Amino acid sequence: MNIDNKTIVQRALAGLLETSDVGALGAFLSEDFVHHRPGAVESSKAEWLAAVEAALVPLAGMQVEIHRVLGDGDHVVVHSRRWLPGPGPEIVVVDIWRIDGDGLIAEGWEIIEPIAQVAANLAWWAPPGHAERQGAQLAR
Structure with a gap:
């Protein structure tokens, strides 16, 4: 059976x-899986699955809306929006997954941007207060 890499990632996340079920997710990961986050933070398969499991309770009820799933060779990119019930925070996430030759997820990279910080992140290089002034100008 030939399953494309996008399908592997979609099945793992679904x-x-x-x-x-964190164990079901773990079945899609290679034994030497590495998860990368900004700031050179890396987690092993066991460390990352433990962090995912620890987040299940505080993130209960989280909604996930997948906007794009793009595949290129052994890499799959997932662009999603996630939010908590009620007035909870909202984030946009870009995950990049690398699939190994055995059809398992070997690496993952995750970038998270809180929606509330979008204006500030558009001008990350500017002096303090610039993003707020720019946002006020856009609101006019």
């Missing part, structure tokens, strides 16, 4: 989102 299993977690639908059942909150």
